Amino acid sequence: xxxKFKFTFGPWNIHEGxxxxxxxxxxxxxxxxxxxxxxKLGFDGVQFHDDDAVPDLNNLKPDQIIKKAxxxxxxxxxxxxxxxFVAPRLWEDEKTIDxxxxxxxVKCRDYAISRSxxxxxxxxxxxxxxxxxxLAREGTYIRESKDxxxxxxxxxxxxxxxxxxxxxxxxxxxxxxxxxxxxxYIPTTGxxxxxxQLCIDPARVGVNIESAHAILAGxxxxxxxxxxxxxxxxWTVHLNDQNGLKFDQDKSFGSVDLRRAFNxxxxxxxxxxxxxxxxxxxxxxxxxxxxxxxSTKHLSNSxxxxxxxxxxxxxxxxxxxxxxxxxxxYEELDLLIMNHLLG
Ligand code: XUL
Ligand code: MN
Numbered sequence: 212x213x214x215k216f217k218f219t220f221g222p223w224n225i226h227e228g229x230x231x232x233x234x235x236x237x238x239x240x241x242x243x244x245x246x247x248x249x250x251k252l253g254f255d256g257v258q259f260h261d262d263d264a265v266p267d268l269n270n271l272k273p274d275q276i277i278k279k280a281x282x283x284x285x286x287x288x289x290x291x292x293x294x295x296f297v298a299p300r301l302w303e304d305e306k307t308i309d310x311x312x313x314x315x316x317v318k319c320r321d322y323a324i325s326r327s328x329x330x331x332x333x334x335x336x337x338x339x340x341x342x343x344x345x346l347a348r349e350g351t352y353i354r355e356s357k358d359x360x361x362x363x364x365x366x367x368x369x370x371x372x373x374x375x376x377x378x379x380x381x382x383x384x385x386x387x388x389x390x391x392x393x394x395x396y397i398p399t400t401g402x403x404x405x406x407x408q409l410c411i412d413p414a415r416v417g418v419n420i421e422s423a424h425a426i427l428a429g430x431x432x433x434x435x436x437x438x439x440x441x442x443x444x445x446w447t448v449h450l451n452d453q454n455g456l457k458f459d460q461d462k463s464f465g466s467v468d469l470r471r472a473f474n475x476x477x478x479x480x481x482x483x484x485x486x487x488x489x490x491x492x493x494x495x496x497x498x499x500x501x502x503x504x505x506s507t508k509h510l511s512n513s514x515x516x517x518x519x520x521x522x523x524x525x526x527x528x529x530x531x532x533x534x535x536x537x538x539x540x541y542e543e544l545d546l547l548i549m550n551h552l553l554g
Contacts, residue, residue, distance in 0.1 A: 212483035216335035216521070219256035219295040220249075220493045222263050225507055228499040237503045246290050252511045256293045256490050260300040261330040264337065268329060269304065272354050276329055280336030287337070294337035295490045296383065296419075296447060299323075300331040301349035302391065310348040312369035313362040313396065320365065324372050331377045341446060342373065343419050350392030362396050367409045374412050381415045383446045386426040390459050399428050400435040404442050420492055421449035422475060423459050433474035440482045449494035450513065451477065461496040464513035465520065469552060476520040477527075491517065527551055 222245050227235035228490065242263070249257065262268050265279045287294060301311035301323050309315055311323030327342070334342055349366060351357050370382050384406065390397035397403050400418050407416035418439050425432040439445035453461040465472030485491070497509045528547075535544040 212486060214480040214483055215485035216491050216517070217256065217485070218254045218493065219258050219490045220254055220495070220510055221258035222262070222308060224493065224495055224510060225495060228497070228501070230499060233499070236499055237506055243286070246286065248293065248507060249290065249292055252507055253514050254510070255291070256295040257287065258295045258343070258492055259333070259337070259359055260298045261297055261326070261333055261430065262300050264333050273329060273332060277332050277336050280333040284337050294334070294339045295492060296339055296341035296343045297330045297334040297337065298343040298345060299327045301326065310350070312346075313349045313418060315357065315359060321481070324369055327369065327373055328376050331373060331380050335377070340379050340381050341383055341511050342380055343383045343385055343447070344370075345387065346395060346397050348392060349397065350395035352393045354394040359396060363406070366396060367406065370416060371411045374410060374415055381417060383417050383419045384475060385419040385421060385424070385449065386428075387459070388422065388428040390427070399426070399430060400439050404439065404444055407444065408547065419442040419447045419449060420445065421451065421493070422464070423451050423453035423461060424449075426453040427456060427459060429456070431474070432471065433478045436475060437478050437539060440478070440484070445484065445489070447490055448479070449492050450517065451493065451495045461494055463495050463509045463516070465516040469520075470548065472516065472545050473520045473523060476517060477524040478526050480521060
């Protein structure tokens with residue numbers, strides 16, 4: 212079965228270019244202007260952090276949050292766009308300095324859970340059943356500051372409270388091994404899928420695999436995807452690229468390692484990704500050097516590369532591949548793939 216591909220990105224993927232060492236270099240673009248850019252760039256869906264959808268939500272009551280999210284839903288409809296997921300942003304507030312669900316302070320843990328419930332309310336108002344958890348600060352700078360068994364149990368308990376709060380919500384963990392933390396508790400797809408088994412309804416806990424995060428863990432993103440597909444748990448992806456073990460770069464898809472990108476497209480297509488409504492999400496950032504007028508090219512380029520790699524994947528002579536596998540001639544298979552990629 213072939214895949215079916217439609218694309219999303221988040222408003223944070225059109226950004227001002229600030230980094231830890233320097234300020235913004237491009238002016239901010241408001242969300243309503245961004246909304247009008249999606250279709251032109253070839254995208255049909257929007258990924259949201261809770262406060263991308265409802266700014267200043269900490270100062271609003273739950274019913275006010277739902278009302279504002281409802282207004283946003285109407286605006287999305289006007290643009291012909293869907294909401295793919297909502298992710299509680301549990302890494303900026305002062306109450307999440309030491310983590311959200313794994314914070315050592317019970318008041319901060321309660322805040323993280325209540326904020327996650329607000330994110331679920333927003334997801335419902337926006338018409339999506341997907342909640343993404345990037346567990347940004349659920350880890351440590353020094354091992355002694357938290358107990359990893361207790362932390363794991365606290366993440367499970369938090370997810371259980373979300374599953375109980377809304378019997379229709381699906382929770383999608385986005386693993387990442389480090390940054391901002393030295394080590395996080397759910398660094399890989401395997402950790403996330405195993406964690407799902409500890410939850411009260413494992414069938415409603417899946418993964419969002421980000422290419423760069425897998426690479427930062429020293430793993431191959433396409434193998435991570437295949438693993439999640441074997442568990443029917445690949446519910447979304449964050450495609451991008453990453454040049455080795457350093458800060459999370461969110462480079463355009465395929466821009467570092469075309470073959471690695473090809474293999475991600477190939478595994479998704481071979482196993483019918485998208486036929487159950489899954490989206491191809493991008494999590495890419497424009498280079499800081501990019502001028503404002505051309506600061507969305509990383510998005511359209513990533514989509515273009517995905518589609519070009521899809522053509523290559525579909526035009527690969529699978530009979531030859533099978534014959535070389537049967538002959539165990541992987542050197543020739545290597546050359547076949549490289550020649551195919553070189554065109
Ligand atoms: C962080 C990251 C986040 C999530 C969304 O590395 O990838 O942008 O994807 O919360
Ligand atoms: Mn991501």
